[in-house]
Amino acid sequence: MTMPVLELRDVSRTHGHDDALVRALDHVSLAVAAGEFVAVMGPSGSGKSTLLNLAGGLDAPSSGDVVVEGNRLGGLTRSSLAQLRRRSIGYVFQNLNLIPSLTAAENVMLPRELDGVPIRRARREALAALAEVSMADLADRFPDDMSGGQQQRVAIARAVVGDRRLILADEPTGALDSNTGEGVLRLLRTRCDSGAAAVLVTHDARHAGWADRVVFLRDGATIDETPPLDVPEALLAGGRTP
Amino acid sequence: MSVRFGLLTLLEEQPMYGYQLRQEFESTTGSTWPLNVGQVYTTLTRLERDGLVEITAEGDEAQRVYSITGAGHDEVQAWFATPVRHQSPPRDELAIKLALAVRSPGVDVRAVIQAQRTATVRALQEYTRAREAAANDLSWLLVADSLIFAAEAEVRWLDHCETRLVRHPKPSTPISDPQSVPVREAAKR
Numbered sequence A: 001m002t003m004p005v006l007e008l009r010d011v012s013r014t015h016g017h018d019d020a021l022v023r024a025l026d027h028v029s030l031a032v033a034a035g036e037f038v039a040v041m042g043p044s045g046s047g048k049s050t051l052l053n054l055a056g057g058l059d060a061p062s063s064g065d066v067v068v069e070g071n072r073l074g075g076l077t078r079s080s081l082a083q084l085r086r087r088s089i090g091y092v093f094q095n096l097n098l099i100p101s102l103t104a105a106e107n108v109m110l111p112r113e114l115d116g117v118p119i120r121r122a123r124r125e126a127l128a129a130l131a132e133v134s135m136a137d138l139a140d141r142f143p144d145d146m147s148g149g150q151q152q153r154v155a156i157a158r159a160v161v162g163d164r165r166l167i168l169a170d171e172p173t174g175a176l177d178s179n180t181g182e183g184v185l186r187l188l189r190t191r192c193d194s195g196a197a198a199v200l201v202t203h204d205a206r207h208a209g210w211a212d213r214v215v216f217l218r219d220g221a222t223i224d225e226t227p228p229l230d231v232p233e234a235l236l237a238g239g240r241t242p
Numbered sequence B: 001m002s003v004r005f006g007l008l009t010l011l012e013e014q015p016m017y018g019y020q021l022r023q024e025f026e027s028t029t030g031s032t033w034p035l036n037v038g039q040v041y042t043t044l045t046r047l048e049r050d051g052l053v054e055i056t057a058e059g060d061e062a063q064r065v066y067s068i069t070g071a072g073h074d075e076v077q078a079w080f081a082t083p084v085r086h087q088s089p090p091r092d093e094l095a096i097k098l099a100l101a102v103r104s105p106g107v108d109v110r111a112v113i114q115a116q117r118t119a120t121v122r123a124l125q126e127y128t129r130a131r132e133a134a135a136n137d138l139s140w141l142l143v144a145d146s147l148i149f150a151a152e153a154e155v156r157w158l159d160h161c162e163t164r165l166v167r168h169p170k171p172s173t174p175i176s177d178p179q180s181v182p183v184r185e186a187a188k189r
């Protein structure tokens, strides 16, 4: 197998100590290959956001290693970690994190600009990403003048802009109606089909249905995962009779 | 529902050969309901006997063309006007399995729930792929959506069962004393 885009090697994350010790993540290993779309499901408090934050380098493990495109995050300097995050990782936060003083397009451009991409090109890329989530018309609006669903789509555009190799999304469809939600899932699917790796945290089985593999978390540990899918042609014929 | 209404409805569009009906039926249901040729001809024979279809081009089985009659048309309209009846109560193997699991000593109910959750989510993945592959066929999309919604509902119900389980831990001695059973039965009456 070629090098995974994301690898968690026996990763644990604890908070507090002694009697107040919380094992947010407990010896989790997970590899996500290029082109692979993995969904993570589990009850509230099972460690889903912790897993995603560790994968994106926003948090550091208490033990174990997080490796993104061959780089062990724990071994990187602050600035190379920041650069890797800007270049390779797209992140959709549970609470969006859009910058209120920037328009939709500027929010989406920001990581590219920080990375030294010329402004005109960054804007062109941002508009393309916004178009992919049907937000091209609102490119010059500020977050406060948008609905929750529209803000969510901007956050998604920001995560997929440019050539992100790893897309991490924490419940990215929360404020979206079911059609727009489907659109976002289809977008993630398309990105993976053209070579990106994605990890989607969701409580919605219908969204997990878009993934190649679904991993189940409970109490900070992976307890099960779906077996690999066959070719699409297996279709319904082999399914259960309702 | 019976195959009968499926074939009749297809004949509303245009007269067809038996094999054609079979093909159309299967493509409409996304192959979730495969028919064999024998079933198709048996059904057509009955429909003809009941005056709901007529043969408009004679020949051996494969050459016959079937058309819908006025009575057949009325039958189809009545079918669409009548809601599908749900069996009451439906016999749901999964619900019964869990109902038994919670009272069976030595059964890890959460493991039963998780095994089902994994299997159902896996089915959802397959249905989702199948639906994307057939994105231009409306009939097919509706059938695929129905499978997806049903599977999603099952997963939500499983999550719910797990929450219930936390609130109502499994009793350690679930089987009642055999002698008390008749008493309880009597009390119910």
Ligand SMILES: Nc1ncnc2c1ncn2[C@@H]1O[C@H](COP(=O)(O)OP(=O)(O)O)[C@@H](O)[C@H]1O
Pocket (backbone or CB within 6 Å): A015, A016, A022, A023, A024, A025, A042, A043, A044, A045, A046, A047, A048, A049, A050, A051
């Ligand atoms: N900063 C923190 N301090 C203490 N406990 C935390 C912290 N962050 C997360 N936790 C705990 O870790 C567990 C996993 O949290 P989280 O990853 O947010 O779960 P999920 O996203 O699945 O709801 C929870 O029990 C949560 O309370």
Ligand SMILES: [Mg+2]
Pocket (backbone or CB within 6 Å): A048, A049, A050, A094
């Ligand atoms: Mg969370």
